Amino acid sequence: MSRAGVLSRRSFLGVGGAAVAASLVAGYVTLGGDDAEYRALGGGFEPVVLDIAEFGILSAVAAAMIAPLPGGPSVVQTMTAARIDRELSLHHDNTLAADIKASLTLLEYLPLTQGFGARFSALGTGDQLKFLKQCAAGGPGVVRAAYAGIRFLVVFFYFTDDRTWPGLGYAGPQMPEKLFEGGNRIANLGPGQKKGLQP
Secondary structure, three states, X not given: OOOOOOOOHHHHOOOOHHHHHHXXXXXXXXXXXXXXXXXXXXXXXXXXXXXXXXXXXXHHHHHHHOOOOOOOOOOOOOOHHHHHHHHHHOOXXXXXXXXXXXXXXXXXXXXXXXOOOOXXXXXXXXXXXXXXXXXXXXXXXXXXXXXXHHHHHHHHHHHOOHHHHHHHOOOOOOOOOOXXXXXXXXXXOOHHHHOOXXX
């Protein structure tokens, strides 16, 4: 994948409003969670662009969005959240990262305003899936845009791991892979970042 990657501001058109919505939700509820809790969700990874809480939220959302096929890797094994953070570090346009951060904050705290009784990352799996289905079915609007943007990232980075391909019936590219230093593959993550996330 080129340095430009798959992400662009266009990928999150309409999500800029998530910052406003996230601020309103955060002002409405009592914010909870601490770094230790979020660090545990993130498996000890040290993010570069996202903060510890945002990375923990992304990890929780990714785990809820992806149900591995039998024998397939988990989102932890594919380092999906870590590779998204790595991709963000390759972009010099901070507005994209701001959109993603706002979207994660919105998805984390919105359940508290909709009767779920807890932040997204603290919900049980059933309630997490119920909430995400509500976001997906919500029609046009900032919540659906935030959900769709984060889902796109999670699905893309999960299924670009070659261990997911057999379950899809995909034999892989015909040409051998060329690894380049600026990429977002697992091999590009630093040893310190991989601590606790080794597949």
